[in-house]
Amino acid sequence: MLLPEILSCSEVLKPGSHLFRPGDPADVQYHVRSGALKTYALNAQGDERVTGFYLPGEVLSNSQIEGRRREGAIALETATVCRLRLQDVGRLQDVAALPMLMTKLSQRETLLTEHQLNLAGTASLPRFVGFCLQYSARLAKLGRCSQHLPLPMSRTDIASYLGMTLESLSRVCAKLSKGGLLLAQPKEMQLLDRPALEALAVPGTY
Amino acid sequence: MLLPEILSCSEVLKPGSHLFRPGDPADVQYHVRSGALKTYALNAQGDERVTGFYLPGEVLSNSQIEGRRREGAIALETATVCRLRLQDVGRLQDVAALPMLMTKLSQRETLLTEHQLNLAGTASLPRFVGFCLQYSARLAKLGRCSQHLPLPMSRTDIASYLGMTLESLSRVCAKLSKGGLLLAQPKEMQLLDRPALEALAVPGTY
């Protein structure tokens, strides 16, 4: 699913290091090759809110205000990314490259829409379940196991992404664990009863 | 800001009519020329959730699952849209067309991110205020008055979009009206005290 080699050479990131920060020029599009990243936005008070997680094959958010990045991006674990300069998009020689790029952009839009639906459904339990299923589906697309989910991000990150407090998330996890629906551990998660989980999630198909 | 005339001829929609429905093939990208539209998604129970509002110059969501539309689109008032077949993207002769397209896509992503931040902030009042300011900014970009906002969509639509109930929205409007911050009417809205409203909104800059 990766874009061809027209993309300029890749870049390696250490865990916790920034790929870009809010305010940086937004003239480059990044595609993840390996590892995982998160994006965050700063609100008026200056505290950070996680806006997305990124897995191999995905395009990083290109949200911007007047050419400056709205969000920052941080590697959650060792990651490699490759760059596509926006000015080079028109010069892609490969005929298949442009449609592939559009496909990736629309996949990202689908994911954002799904997450939006997930957030708009108020209850915290289905919100978290929706996240788990979506995350599982993304891993499955990479050929990884869709039941045994590694979690490169912290609980705090997940809570922030889902717009709820750390405590609520903890309670939701406890509830689901007690019900035998999933096994929630700090660094990984196991989906034990997928049909039951799907019945709990708010939106439709993933 | 409109893409050049390479776009195939435009299409006129009557108020309430569908531009596309969930499940339709998603091989065409629509750009709004005039009027306003909304998109919606159906959840498992089959009831509709509003996912976005679209003004002239904006690209409609292209979210899809295996080439089929995830969302439906309905005209809120008489609207004209133009089509861009995805297979034609590579054949755009105009050198400026492709960067312009990328710009519009990233603007859409910015808007989605902003809305996501707005939804993740839990309280209902800042959520609505954030919507008002964002909507105002979008109108301003079109050269229209940013204080006197026409509302082509119903209250129910707004509530659905913001992930809250009609009653909550009504109460929030009443509160803001009593405070003299804005004037909320069924078909239009006036922002009376923008600085105060900006102080209430959750995310940062719009």
Add this chain to the structure above:
DNA sequence: CGGCACCTTGACACCAGTCAACCAAGGTGG
């Protein structure tokens, strides 16, 4: 062994969803 993230658990107050009644405007038909 100590210190520090990171997560868990409990008590409590409050905001928002639910249910229900009420109100205003517009359309329709007799």
Add this chain to the structure above:
DNA sequence: CCACCTTGGTTGACTGGTGTCAAGGTGCCG
């Protein structure tokens, strides 16, 4: 022309979920 219904919005009383505050655990690393 008016009674009737429908649609869209408002307001009230009540309950439950979730944020907040606070204390207690657990694991990791020096």
